[in-house]
Amino acid sequence: xxxxxxxxxxxxxxxxxxxxxxxxxxxxxxxxxxxxxxxxxxxxxxxxxxxxxxxxxxxxxxxxxxxxxxxxxxxxxxxxxxxxxxxxxxxxxxxxxxxxxxxxxxxxxxxxxxxxxxxxxxxxxxxxxxxxxxxxxxxxxxxxxxxxxxxxxxxxxxxxxxxxxxxxxxxxxxxxxxxxxxxxxxxxxxxxxxxxxxxxxxxxxxxxxxxxxxxxxxxxxxxxxxxxxxxxxxxxxxxxxxxxxxxxxxxxxxxxxxxxxxxxxxxxxxxxxxxxxxxxxxxxxxxxxxxxxxxxxxxxxxxxxxxxxxxxxxxxxxxxxxxxxxxxxxxxxxxxxxxxxxx
Numbered sequence: 434x435x436x437x438x439x440x441x442x443x444x445x446x447x448x449x450x451x452x453x454x455x456x457x458x459x460x461x462x463x464x465x466x467x468x469x470x471x472x473x474x475x476x477x478x479x480x481x482x483x484x485x486x487x488x489x490x491x492x493x494x495x496x497x498x499x500x501x502x503x504x505x506x507x508x509x510x511x512x513x514x515x516x517x518x519x520x521x522x523x524x525x526x527x528x529x530x531x532x533x534x535x536x537x538x539x540x541x542x543x544x545x546x547x548x549x550x551x552x553x554x555x556x557x558x559x560x561x562x563x564x565x566x567x568x569x570x571x572x573x574x575x576x577x578x579x580x581x582x583x584x585x586x587x588x589x590x591x592x593x594x595x596x597x598x599x600x601x602x603x604x605x606x607x608x609x610x611x612x613x614x615x616x617x618x619x620x621x622x623x624x625x626x627x628x629x630x631x632x633x634x635x636x637x638x639x640x641x642x643x644x645x646x647x648x649x650x651x652x653x654x655x656x657x658x659x660x661x662x663x664x665x666x667x668x669x670x671x672x673x674x675x676x677x678x679x680x681x682x683x684x685x686x687x688x689x690x691x692x693x694x695x696x697x698x699x700x701x702x703x704x705x706x707x708x709x710x711x712x713x714x715x716x717x718x719x720x721x722x723x724x725x726x727x728x729x730x731x732x733x734x735x736x737x738x739x740x741x742x743x744x745x746x747x748x749x750x751x752x753x754x755x756x757x758x759x760x761x762x763x764x765x766x767x768x769x770x771x772x773x774x775x776x
Contacts, residue, residue, distance in 0.1 A: 437468075437469060437470055437471045438469065438470050438471070438527040438528065438769070439470070439471045439473065439524065439525075439526045439527045439528075440465060440470045440471070440472050440473065440526060440527065440528050440529075440530055440769065441473040441475050441526035441528075441529050441530065442458050442461050442462050442465075442472065442473065442474050442475060442530045442532055443458070443475050443477065443529055443530065443531055443532060443533055443538075443543070444457065444458025444459070444474070444475070444476055444477070444532040444533060445458070445476040445477040445478065445479070445533070446477035446478075446479075446481055446533045446537050446538055446543075447477075447479065447480060447481040447536065447537045448533060448534060448535035448536050448537055448538055448539075449535055449536070449613065449617045449618075449638065450533075450534040450535035450613075450617060451479060453534055453743060453745060454532055454533045454534050454535075454538065455476070456745040456746075457532040457534065457743055457744045457745050457748070458474065458476070458532035459474075460744055460745055460746065460761075461530055461532050461744060461765060462474045464761045464762050464765060465530075465762070465765055466762050466765075466766065469766070470769075473486060473526065474486070474487040475487070477533070481537065525550075525552060526552065527553065527773075528552075528553045528554065528555065528769050528772050528773065529547055529552055529553070529554040529555070530554075530555050530765075530768070530769065530772075531543060531544070531554055531555050531556055531741060532741075532744065533741070534741055534743065535566075535613060535617065536566070536612060536613070538741065539562060539565070539566055539739075539740055539741045540562055540563055540566035540567075540612065541558075541559040541560065541561075541562035541563035541566070544556075544557070544558055544559045544562050545559045553772045553773055553775065553776050554772060555720055555721075555768050555769065555771070555772045556719070556720045556721065556722075556740055556741050556768075556772075557716075557717070557718045557719050557720060557722065557740040558717070558719065558775075560717055561716045561717040561718045561719070561740060562740050562741075564716050564717070565716055565718070565722070565737075565738045565739070565740040566612055566740070567611060567612055568609060568611050568612070568643045568737060569587055569611050569641065569643060571716070571737060571738065572585055572643070574715060574716065575712070575715075575735055578711075578715050580708065580711065580712060580715070580735055581732065581733070581734050581735065582645075582734055582735050582736070583607075583645040583646045583647075583648050583727075583734055583736070584601040584602060584645070584646045585601060585643055585644060585645045585646070586599065586600060586601055586643070586644050587611070587641055587642070587643060587644075588632065588641070588642050588643075588644055589636070589640065589641055589642065599625075599644065601644065601645070601646045602646045603622075603646050603647060604622060604623050604624050604625065604647075605621055605622055605623045605647040606621075606622045606628070606644050606645060606646060606647055607619065607620070607621055607622070607644070607645045607646075607647050608620045608622055608628070608631040608632060608634075608635050608642055608643075608644050609635060609642060609643050609644075609645070610635045610636075610637075610638035610639035610642055610643075611639045611640075611641045611642060611643055612638070612639045613638050613639065617638060618634055618635045618637060618638040618639070619635070620634055620635065621647065628644075648727050648729045648734055649729065650727045650728045650729035650730070650734075651670060651695070651697070651727065651728040652670070652671040652672075652673070652725075652726075652727050652728075653668050653669060653670050653671060653695050653697070653705065653725075653726050653727070653728060653733075654668070654669050654671060654723050654724065654725045654726070654749050654753070655668045655669070655705050655706055655708075655709035655723070655724050655726070655753070656669075656709075656721065656722070656723045656724075656742065656749070656750045656753040656754065657709050657710055657713040657718070657721065657722050657723070657724065658720075658721050658754075658767060658768075658771075659719075659720075659721075659771065660719045660720065660771050660774050660775065663710055663713055663714065663718075664710075665706035665707075665709050665710055666750075666753035666754055666756070666757050667693050667694045667695075667702075667753050667756040667757055668693070668694060668695040668697065668702050668705050668706065668753075669691050669692065669693040669694075669695060669749050669752060669753050669756075670691065670692040670693070670694075670695035670696055670697070671689065671691055671749070672689065672690040672691070672692065673689045689747075691749060691752055693752055693753055693755075693756040694756060697728065701728070701731065701733075704733065705726060705728075705733050708724070708726070708733055708735065709724040709726075712724045712735055712738055713738070716738060716740075718738070718740055719771060719775060720768055720771040720772060720775075721742070721750070721767075721768055721771070722738055722739060722740045722741075722742065723738070723739045723742035723749060723750050723753075724737075724738050724739075725737050725738070725739070750764075751764060
């Protein structure tokens, strides 16, 4: 009988997206094939100082259906361990499944630790993760390779206190922290007098912010899977019921409708998929990622890349995979296989 791979699912941590991370982590734990994997749920505390190895009963509180579906699940008993103690456990996990969104999980920080320790992990490496999370670096790279993005500029508190004129079209504008995901700290600004308020909100999360022109059009996303020869998933169309695809719309089912495949031509679909792969490869991604765009007058503009896209019940990436005939457990298998390729 083939030996089960030991998969530690890391979630939680010091991120504004902690709640989303926990949902992603619990979904992953639930859907990993227990005939193939010994699954270890690991929850990092909100201050990052302690790591708790969770039991099945903890997961069951959120997903009671898995007890009847998988009665032979075998988790270690719940225990709190320090970082050093965790990595003294023998044997170490075969793969760390990173389910941490935002800072310290998606920005190359935890990836660097796993690289140092020589442990395989899911998703992109240190550099690609850092570039994908930093919107300033990402936009500059897109400009250098000729991939279209909305017009943008970098600003800080002093910029607006000095009453500088914005050199991009608008209002409206979109104000974002430079280093967050899930629309954390993002504001849609319809007039200049509200710029300072939006700036203060974004500066809570980042010392620098990015101001983009607000483009109206069809918002879409395109997932990508793979390492050396990545493949694009079907394009998904996003129809938020809020003014824009904010945090609430992303994680509240009734606040947004997603349509996959998107209601666009085959020619435009192919173009978007090619752009998504180009962005993925330019940044140096591996495993999986999602590229967000907006289509204005039949032209796609790249907004950002998510190197650890959400895997919650409301998330876009699993819906795209399902449209390609890839079930949730199969998607997890692929992500783990890509991680093992990078040993």
